[in-house]
Amino acid sequence: MFGKIMMRFWDSMVAPFTLSRKQVVQLTSVTIATAFNNLVGFVVNVVAAKKLGVEGFGVFSLAFSVATLAGAIGDFGFNLAMIRLFNKYQANPEKQTMILGTALGLKGALFALLAVTSLPLSSFLAWSLGVGSVNSNLFAIALITGGFLFIWTYLQAYLQAYRSFKQLTGYILAYCGLRLACLLVAYKFFPEDPLAWLAATYTAPLFVLTLIGVAPSGREAIAILFKHPDASLGIFRELLNYSKWVAISAIAYTAMPYLVRFILAVRGSVEEVGIFSAGMTFTVAFSTLNTAIRAVLFPQVTAFREQQIRRYSARLSRVAPYYVAFAIVGITALGLLQWSLLGKEYREALPVFLVTSGALATVIFLGLATMLVHTLMKPHVDAYTNIFRLMATALFCLLISPLNALGAAAVYGVVLVIGELGMLLYLRRIGRETVL
Structure with missing residues (x-):
């Protein structure tokens, strides 16, 4: 039953794009690789929750929150802006390369700034969150990890822009393999050290991928900037003009669950952070399909014209019942899995999962429609909402x-749900006949 629902949902989503056999294979491969990567992250969090205990997992979750927020801030919306402008200049390959090089140069400068300031910032964070100075090194590693995260997302956006999904699949699978290998090291030698868990399962794998993936792909893009410095400045302005809205939106949206953790740490306890994080671990696992579909659809949806928008919106309306069935089955399965895996210590995390997964499932589907704000070149709508x-x-x-x-x-x-509904209502108001 679940398989049939999934197949109908999948077929309905790819049909509007009349994909070739090769493209379907690529889409499937990205989905499978993304699913494996999310599964590895899920396993990391589940095993960490059991090995570190509620308090230790709470500290680990705070450090990971810092890393994720640093990654979102350092990205500064350049990935989505880069893909959108890359599509805009399809007839000018040199300008496309300059866009890629400008984005990479900006991210490199931000990474250098983050590396220089990581130590003083880490001490301030440890003191502010009340987790003791002993964890300042953990937060320093978390900040550096955030830097590697926004370099890693550049590589993914670069491959999405060129629609090199085969290479993207390879890099995602390599990331999975590195994380699993490092997870075994942390589990065997540092089973109760949050810093070792973070470094082994995120920092080290991301460092390797940065060296292997970004250095070769970014060489040509950076070189062309020095050949045309005046044109590069114009690209920088255009990129920044679009990315500022994407950045505000991405940072605000990403910050929401992590801000909740920080407030819980200050007004509640580290144990409450651990319970919330355990529930969110299973919620995030539910978003695998969303991550994979967006990786493939965003470059295409942002290039739509009015007639294509109309067909896409109509398809979303028809696929909705299959998605609802898929969501109900998925949430039920993950809820039972959480109950059986985490034990009595995390029983209070189940209601957290049910509430957040229901909200996220709703937002994931509505987000396939609200993604059109970028097609209509209105990123500020997304920013204000978030x-x-x-x-x-x-x-x-x-x-x-x-x-x-x-x-x-x-x-x-x-x-989360109110914001997405508001954005959808806005889209319907400006394009009643074309938007869901």
Whole structure:
């Protein structure tokens, strides 16, 4: 039953693009590789939760939150802006290369700044979150990991822009393999050290991929910048003009669950952070399909014309029942898995999962329609929506007293859905006949 639902959903999603056999194979390969990568991340968090205990896993989750936020801030929206402008200049390959080089140069400068400031920032973070100076080195590694994250996402965006999905699949699988190998090292030699878990399962693999993947692919892109410095400045302005909205949106959206963790650490306890993070671990596992589909669809959807938008929106309406069935089966299966894997210590994480996964499942589907804000060149709509989400999440989490993991999850889920519905209503207002 589940397989049939999934196949109908999948077929309905790819049909609007009249993909060739080769493209279908590429799409499937990216999906499978992404699924494996998310599965590895899921395993890392589950094993860490069991080995580190609630408090240790709470500290690990805070460090990973810092890494993820640093990655989102360092990305500064360049990935989506890069793909969008790459599509815009399809008739000018040299300008496309300059766009890629400008984005990489900016990210390289941000990484250098992050490396220089990581030590003083890490001490401040450890003190602010109340986890003791002994964890300052953990947060320093977390900041550096965030730098590697935004370099890694550049490589993915680079391959998406060229639609080199075979290479993208290879790099994602390589990342999976490196993480598994390093996970075994951390499990055997440093089973109760949060710093070792972070370094082994994120920092070290990302460092290797940066050396192997980004250096060769970015050489030509960087070289062409020096040949045309005046044109490069124009590209920088255009890239920044678009990316500033994407950056605001991505940073605000990414920050939401991590801001919840920080507020829980200050107003609740590290144990509540651990419970919330355990529930979110299974919620994030549910987003595998979303990650894979967006990797392939975003470069194509952002190049749509009006007639294509109309067909795409109609297809989304027809596929909705299959998605609902898929979501219900997936949430039920993951809920049972969480109950059986994590044991009594994390029983309170199950309601957190049910609330957040239901909200995320809704937002994932609506997001396939709201992605059209980039097709219509209106990234500011996404940005304003996510600023509202972030501020509302912070406000309501601060107002709830006492704040626990479930209350924080409810705030996060409700605000997430309201924001997506608001963006969808805006799209319908400006294009009633073309948008879902």
